[in-house]
Amino acid sequence: MPLPLLAYKPLSQNQRVNGFEVAGDEQPRIFSTDSLLSSVELDFLIAAAYRQIYNEQQMLENHRQVTLESQLRSGQITVRGFIRGLALSDSFRRLTFDCNNNYRFAEICIQRILGRNVYSDREKIAWSIVIATKGIQAFVDELLNSEEYLNNFGDSIVPYQRRRILPQRTKGEITFAHMPRYGADYRDRLPKQVYKGDWGAAKLDYVLWEWQKNPPAIVGKIGAGITYAGAGFIGLLILAVLLGL
Structure with missing residues (x-):
């Protein structure tokens, strides 16, 4: 039996307070199908959706969801349906879910789908x-069907990072699209994962990296032997020169 959603307090974060800032570069541009006039503007909307959900580090040609784009252009799905398809795509799963734990994945989805940071660790849990x-x-369905998502974005608006401006600061927060797609625990495991791969340049690089960090004892002994032999050879050359004089 599925457990009910654990209760957490919606703290008064920046995006929950009405702002009085003058419009500028720190305010996000809103993309909506309610005001589209041409196919070019629809292209911009689709690109904004990719940038919001896939992160700028994942905006590659082979990650495009052509079927979803076609359905959106023909009116078969809404923007909310397009966002759902991107969040459930194989590319998003492999590059975001597979390299994170559930806590980090939940945080990323809240940032990219709801457009805000998590309130606390309790919400992540x-x-x-x-x-x-x-x-x-x-x-993903619960996030997209939540009252928070529907009130802020509805069926026609691409999610965006809400209210980046903070009081008494000249610059806003860093955009979620520029944050790394995996946590520090996965990053620290990357060298070991490279080592487990096939033999090749990547594995050779890892072996050299490990040797530099922790050289085997035999390497140290060989190096010492070469050093002593070289010193002895140079000493003999100097002695021969002196005898020749």
């Missing part, structure tokens, strides 16, 4: 339980 008990699809 609550949504990680949903991922573990109901699966990724149910988790």
